[in-house]
Amino acid sequence: MSDVSSRATAEAAWVRVALTTLALAFVALFLLVPLAAVFWEAFSKGWQLYVDSLTEPEAWSAIKLTLLTAAFAVPLNLVFGVAAAWAIARFEFRGKSFLVTLIDLPFSVSPVVAGLMYMLLFGAQGWLGPWLAEHDVKIVFAVPGIVLATVFVTFPFVARELIPLMQAQGADEEQAAMVLGASGWQTFWRVTLPNVKWGLLYGVILTNARAMGEFGAVSVVSGHIRGETNTIPLHVEILYNEYNFVGAFACASLLAFLALLTLVVKSLVEWKIARAQAASLNRTREARLASA
Amino acid sequence: MKLRPLLFAPLLALAGTAAHADVTLLNVSYDVMRDFYKDYNPLFQQAYQAKTGERVTVQQSHGGSSKQALSVVGGLAADVITMNQATDIDLLADKGLLPANWARRLPNDSVPFNSITVFLVRKGNPKAIRDWNDLVRPGVQVIVPNPKTSGNGRYTYLAAWGQALRQPGGSEAKARDFVSRLFRNVPVLDSGGRAATTTFIQRQVGDVLVTFENEAEMVAREFGRGGFDVVYPKLSVLAENPVALVDKVVDKKGTRQAADAYLRQLWSVEGQTVAAQNYLRPQHPQVAARYAAQFPPVKTFRVAEVFGSWRAAMKTHFADGGVFDQIYAKK
Amino acid sequence: MKLLNRQHSVLPGFGLSFGLTLFWLLLIVLLPFAALVLKTADMGWAAFVDTVSAERVVASLKLSFGAAGVAAAINIVMGFLLAWVLVRYPFPGKRLVDALVDLPFALPTAVAGIALTTLYAPNGWLGQHLVPLGLKVAFTPLGIVVALTFVSLPFVVRTVQPVLEDLEKELEEAASCLGASRFQIFRRVIFPATVPALITGGAMAFARATGEFGSVIFIAGNIPLVSEIAPLIIISKLDQYDYLGATAVAVVMLALSFVLLFAINAIQWWASRRHGGKR
Incomplete structure (x- = not known):
């Protein structure tokens, strides 16, 4: 994606400026x-109180629980999402729209x-419930229930990111690879995955952000035990209800930070891949030139 | 399969912390009781350790009163439950978690302290709000939380109804008319008491906030006294906050002794003093006398006196299609 | 082609991927749904109809779906524009804007609701300028639309973005060589390629917005028949310990969403066959 665009593939300058301005205005407002x-609320009483709000033991346990939950929910939905996208975008079968x-x-x-x-x-x-109680297995009001609820609310992200993308790309390249003798897994790792990496990454980022920010579903199954089963969003609600607005918004800003962090990771990956791609592109060009 | 140990690690960690203390109690409570139990729990821990040598850890869970009760029914292992209306504990009795006569197991029908419903008005009381009748004047905006989702809102509704009923010449029809007019003046129905306070104080919406006396004090502590005045109506409802032991849980966990002591100490002089310091009206006569200055005498009625019982009040007024729904359907 | 034999039979892995999809779907989605539907079946047909045809329930469903529709429409237009600008135009602070797009997911919905209410309340940063103009946002249905637009904003952007990034410039160049104007290229080449993603993103934004509770509750005002959303009805029924009533409303919401999503997916399928890949 070079920023150098020829006249043929770019709009007039005023169109670009107008569209960019409009989009940025929307971003600014919303x-x-x-x-x-x-952030204004979080820092309204100064830096010290902000730090204190994040380092108190209950906040800290909420942060750990939130990260743990995301660490389960994201990989589970990642595997599912890729499998679902492969089945749906690469094969025709009855009842697909339904699925x-x-x-x-x-x-x-x-x-x-x-x-x-x-x-x-x-x-x-x-x-x-009765069976679980008999065998002393705790699902709701414990970590497994929180993970389940989180998996549920983030269920579609990865699949839904990949399906339109894989449909738009078509299966030609994969078929070619298979015809050339690659195994199924090889085709998947070498052809499919590199092609869908952006969609996959967006899917994971969205899943992760939503997994850490989910409130409603987790609130029902958590039991709200302070220091035990409160995630960051639940902790935020508690602080807000205690009129501790600084603490509430400090924890909320932390979630915003975590989301931004995933974006930084994304940028790094992007940069690395772009470099690798540029290198391989050069190689293929040279090869093409040589064969021509 | 590698996932499993990871999945249960936090549970093991939980068990680990429990092993340090001799007993762990879970107190499932409603939203606004945090401040009180924050002060009360250490007090109990000290007293209990001095008496028995056992160390007790008290865990707290807070949320909407009815929602919390439903969680306990759903399996949240509460040793004690401290709610803001009796129906939330009756629910547990219905499900067999504790006996139906739970209220009689502790003094004062298991209500260690009360509060009353009062008005918060803007500083200087610009709209001259003195009593209930001023709330239904045209042009007065009243902030009340949603009675469908908030105990605070329910107490306000019942207070308005009960006082209208007790006016000279009061009748059911007049009470209904009064409450309809009151809710016509409500621009925002927040989901809980604290949210309503925020709407009133932070967003500066409305002329008067109807809430509990102890909440008014919390507002003063958090936001300062400069922004509002407290107005006591002539007649108010007594907000009773019952507590109970959850038999099924304490018997399974073997924590009955500690849980019972935890609740009984609420009635001790020390427990009652903490309540008074949190602006909850104490039951203990000595403590009440000592803190009399901060609790102006107000005539009150109990929900059971006017509505038969909490259950009856819930059914007639707040159930689907009940009087509260009819008030809004009329439009 | 809609036979069970698969179109791209060269590719393997159908059994594995399809089986895994079905298993996970069964475990995480269908099992809980079954519990919900069976619980509702306890109440009997007459009681069910009574519950869901109550004036307030109907009004709240109209409000939830209507506001979600408006929010989705806003997001389809603005989301496409934003994705376009992010992919095609260089401007300072682009990385930051790109990062900001995910914010609505990361912020707990309640925080979003509180932040938006702070802004749009009559004494808020934005509200104090809007209210004198007669534009009341907080505590009105308009506030609901604002909140829903916020929480569902990332969907369209994030589905359209990868498709635009993948679009080959060669196609546009070729079209240009053949004498097409820039607008024609956009209409005939670029836009059709993004249609499946646009519909998908719009559908997800819509679906997400219908069920949203946490953010709306702070900004809506929650006045019955005016600004009371369907999820709030469910919550208040639960607060009366009316499990059955709550599940009844939940089932209706679910059925409505399912029908709408199914229709949208069918359209999307049709669109992708017409315009989509397989070039």
């Missing part, structure tokens, strides 16, 4: 100003309902 408000709709469904379920569903399954009065 993203930058709310973010500024969060895709099912994958989308967790988005449209109110998070509170999501939590409620797990209570109906695993709660003491739920289907599996």
